[in-house]
Amino acid sequence: MRLTTIRLDGGTYAGRVTGDRVILLPFRDVGELLASGPDWQERAAGAAAPTVSLAEVEFAPLTPRPEKIICVGVNYADHIAEVGLPTPEHLTIFAKYSRSLIGPYDDILLPPQSHAVDWEVELGVVIGSPVRHADAEQALAAVAGYTVVNDVTMRDWQLRTSQFLQGKTFEASTPVGPFLVTPDEVDHARDLDMTCAVDDSVVQKSTTAAMLFPVGEIISYVSSIITLVPGDLIATGTPAGIGAARKPPVFLSAGQTLRTAIAGLGEQANRCVGSTAA
Known part of the structure; x- marks a missing residue:
């Protein structure tokens, strides 16, 4: 479905x-x-x-008002290598707020406060039933389906402190959708090709099979902290190819189009628009 x-x-x-x-x-x-x-x-x-x-x-955003938006950081070995971090023993998790969500073809607002707006193609997981203290098998049973997310990040704000949230939840910055695809159609998204392009230049290319912590483990871990409920959204991390890791760094600018795709789940095309708001 x-x-x-x-x-x-x-x-x-x-x-x-x-x-x-x-x-x-x-x-x-x-x-x-x-x-x-x-x-x-x-x-x-x-x-x-x-x-x-x-x-x-x-x-519109696939789930416009989720109770929770949970994001996973440093979940691909090649991304960990490009940013020079040690392989994590435990999940790195942070959050977003619903005002950051936009539709898969909506404009991305480039805030005047940031000069380092970056891209991150990610597999999105949408919860379909309440789940708490689950093992990996029970966790997968709670998945309603999978979608496409781009965790657009204001790197200069993200790196101001050790806490990621302020660079991750700027308003009108995170495209989600277009579809929720049920697990039976995509084998729980275990091995789906994923790409991100800026205009026609591919900047990220990987597969969901490369995640260090797969979907079942992610949901199990988070459910040990808090109950996940229907409509909750989880972004599962990004592979290598972010703009901040390039030499020199490259970031999004007004007029460019960010294109994000995961095989079997759909694609996004979001135009980057400058803002004069204070």
């Missing part, structure tokens, strides 16, 4: 993608659908009408 959240008639709707059509569901977004109960898949599969053309929809 492939789900999405679209903008329509001044609001948003969850939808099920079937061929070249989106079947509108009686929920404001995918997160609300997932929170409707353990039978959310039956609810999503049972709707028959109305429909809109997939080619003409405007995509």
Whole structure:
């Protein structure tokens, strides 16, 4: 099953993608659908009408208002090497807030306060059922599906202190979507090719199989700290190729388009737009 959240008639709707059509569901977004109960898949599969053309929809963030957005750092060996960090013994985790989320084709706002806006292609995991104190197998059973995330990062703000959050959650900076793809369609995203390009230049290329801490371990670890609930979003880390590690460093600028793709999950294209806001 492939789900999405679209903008329509001044609001948003969850939808099920079937061929070249989106079947509108009686929920404001995918997160609300997932929170409707353990039978959310039956609810999503049972709707028959109305429909809109997939080619003409405007995509919203897949889960616009998740209770939690958990991010994993330094989870690919090649990225760890390029930034000169030791291989972690435990997960490095931080958070975002929902105001940072944008749709997969929305503009990325380049804030005037940052001069080092960087890219990070990441596999996104969306939780489908409450999970607490889970082992890896139980953790995977709680996954609703997988999506595409770009953890756009203001590096100069991230590196101001040892805490990442301030560089990771600038408003209107993190594209999510376009689709939630259920685990059965992509084998729990165990080995999916992933790429990130700036305009037509590929800057990151890897596979989800290269993660040090796979999805089941990530969810198990986080669930030992706090209960994960339907609609929660986890970004699982990025491979090598970030702009800050290049010599000299390279960052996003106004007018460029950030293109992010994961095989089987979809792709994003986000134009970078300058801001004059104080």
